[in-house]
Amino acid sequence: MSVELLPDGRKRIRAPLSDEDVRQLQAGDVVLVSGVVYAARDAAHKRMIELLDAGEPLPFDPAGQIVYYVGPTPEKPGHVIGSAGPTTASRMDRYTPRLLELGVKGMIGKGGRGPTVREALKRHTAVYMAALGGGGALAALQIRAQRVIAFEDLGPEAVRELEVEDLPVWVVNDCEGRDFYEQAVAPWRKEELLPEEFRLGAPR
Amino acid sequence: MGQVREVDAAEITRAVRELCMEINYKVPEDMAAAIRRAREKEESPIGRQILDLLIRNQELAAQGEYPYCQDTGYTVVFIDVGQDVHIVGADLTDAINEGVRSGYRDAYLRASIVADPVFERRNTGDNTPAFIHTRIVPGDQIRIQVDAKGGGSENKGRHAMLKPSDGLEGVKSFVLRTVAEAGPDACPPGIIGVGIGGNFEYAAILAKRALMRKVGQPHPDPRVAELEAELFEKCNALGIGPQSLGGTQTVLAVHVETMATHIASLPVAVNIECHAHRTGTRVI
Ligand code: SF4
Secondary structure (H helix, E strand, C coil): CCCECCCCCEEEEEEECHHHHHHHCCCCCEEEEEEEEEEHHHHHHHHHHHHHHCCCCCCCCCCCCEEEEECCCCCCCCCCCCCCCCCHHHCCCCCCHHHHHHHEEEEEEEECCCCHHHHHHHHCCCCEECCCCCCCCHHHHCEEEEEEEECCCHHHEEEEEEEEEEEEEEEEEEECCCEHHHHHHHHHHHHHHHHHHCCCCCCC | CCEEEEEEEHHHHHHHHHHHHHHHCCCCHHHHHHHHHHHHCCCHHHHHHHHHHHHHHHHHHHHCCCCCCCCCCCCEEEEECCEEEEEECCHHHHHHHHHHHHHHHHCCCCCCEEECCCCCCCCCCCCCCCCCEEECCCCCCEEEEEEEEEEHHCCEEEEEEECCCHHHHHHHHHHHHHHHHHHHHCCCCEEEEEEEEHHHHHHHHHHHHHCCCCCCEEEEEHHHHHHHHHHHHHHHHHHEEEEEEECCCCCCCEEEEEEEEECCEEEEEEEEECCCEEEEEECC
């Protein structure tokens, strides 16, 4: 069991995650991520897909794993890592369904996902979570170890194995198609102050 | 004509280097104050929690161990060179880039620039080149403002060549749509820089320059200031809130700059700054 319910209602997760684990995570849940996550962002995703197209394996076994969209700053002497907050997830939308097919169960980034990824999350029982965008210094404190495991030449975009402890995230898109951003924003819209064209639905 | 004053390019390098090293760890006081004001005004509990976290992130970064954000940005340099200045010792562009290179290296900042946009996208390894806007102005001083501009918020900027008949309402709607579509991706709450008028490229530069103003300082023209106030209220009425998790504080300020334009045109550009607003100025 990789999902632990804490007394304050938050949930602690640790990869590898099973379908059963993912089904316990709902849009809006506050989750603490512990254990191993794999850091990969734009250039690393492009290379991973090229590897797959060439029939090669990924730099890590994706089954049940969590991918963190992050490119950290270089660590100062004596530190494990530099600043390490999330980057915009939608830039990875093009690559994500392929990784979900291979068994990746969770992703951490910031910002919304497109309809194709949301559908793929349902189809493959996976979850997308957001960490504090721009909270890079705070995130660094939750990271216990880092190791570059592939594409070192990409510098900040290399694939890293990170060991994290209680990295706080929100579940944005769960495996049942819910979207926390939509739910969260709607009650705060002041329709009466907005021009006509902004009143119906929430353009995002 | 005044006396020609010689300025050693090494002084420019030093100023740029020091600014890069400082701003990535220490948010300017006007921005810190704007975040604190937003914390006071925010009505949504989750929004207040987020703003508290951002304040903690600021305090932690200011201790100098971890940059405020891992995206230490495009290095944008606004340099106003007095026309009575003679720069000696090195090429101005090289002097600026050398400041970026050494500042980013020695302050453990991320190299986030690729050498070409669509071919190999190879990281230059030292965050150069800087994106430089030079003006020749009266006087014998050099004013340098450096901005570390996050890519996530930069990506959410928009530009449009509206029709004159779209008028002020068209401009407002374009700004609101841009902020609404940016949503969580631009790490709200931030600053909205709007450039209206000029031509295709001037509108964008106006929008970026608008972000360089002290946060929340109104435009001196009362008509523009009124537009800023209205856009501020409407952007916040979108309900996006901190991190787009709902709330009343979506933007900390809207800054508008305008200029003359063509009888056929109404250019508008919106440049979004995230809560990681990192800028500083030196005068030589
Ligand atoms: S948009 Fe700004 S705050 Fe967010 S990750 Fe990028 S630089 Fe940091």
